Amino acid sequence: MRPFSASLPMALLRAREAVMDDFRRLLARHGLTEQQWRVVRLLADSDEPVAMGEIAARTFLLAPSLTRIVANLSDRGLVERRAVPADQRRATIELTADGEALAQSIAPQSEVIYATIEAAFGQRRLDDLMHELDALDAALRERDTSDDAPGATP
């Protein structure tokens, strides 16, 4: 069997844990879990309210998890639900002023952490790594959506 240390999932986990070590401490100081921050971060990045389904897909959270996370954030006054007039089944979420303020207070500290990572690893090298991670994701999605794997048998 492929050695434990040479496992791709482990390599990805190891790298992510090393990176998240700093970020988790920052988020804990602001009373946010990693998953809650993923939602807040996505909303802070968007100009418009985002539908539950889209949030779930982009944050890799299951719908029931997201429902609870949004309920929690809503109770804390950080996000607000909004009905979609055109489709009453759907709900969109957006940050409140408090939610925006929280995101804006975390952002600069997040950038400081990011800067130390770039300093330790190299900015160009980090960009290249991110590009390859995205390419891997794209390649696997492409593979999953093409049943006959075009080009697999040259």
Place this chain on the structure above:
Amino acid sequence: MRPFSASLPMALLRAREAVMDDFRRLLARHGLTEQQWRVVRLLADSDEPVAMGEIAARTFLLAPSLTRIVANLSDRGLVERRAVPADQRRATIELTADGEALAQSIAPQSEVIYATIEAAFGQRRLDDLMHELDALDAALRERDTSDDAPGATP
């Protein structure tokens, strides 16, 4: 703020989710969670019994989580605890014959998944990516252990 999609933690998560999508289905068919498999996999990779502390560190599991996971695997007859004569505080864990058999039955299916990933992304490219992931981990650990960051001010 750095766009959500350009976040390093998200890029690592996205790539890992894409990879784990296949592996999780495989593990679920064998009644193992991702974390349980990390433990079994590590033990299968080792010639000798491994101490709880070392397992925890290498699988990124907290001690209380590991205690429960090992208890679960032990109840299912997949692993066995062993006392360390030289140090009665410590406990080492090893696979039973059933545990070995389970690992050996999963391994070839895991390699099949791995092969499809290599086919989709390229073997050389995947090796390079793994190398960079390890280097990132190493760079961040190095940074964390050196307080005065030698070379940070050239």
Place this chain on the structure above:
DNA sequence: TATTGTTATACTCTATAACTATA
């Protein structure tokens, strides 16, 4: 006293199914 590991406790997330309301 410090270390190794377990127990206690509370919370969060995962995962699947069943359900509601709407389209």
Place this chain on the structure above:
DNA sequence: TATAGTTATAGAGTATAACAATA
């Protein structure tokens, strides 16, 4: 009928502190 989201339920992992046994 299909879709979007919630509710129900069970289980597993996270995180911190307190603890026991041993070094």
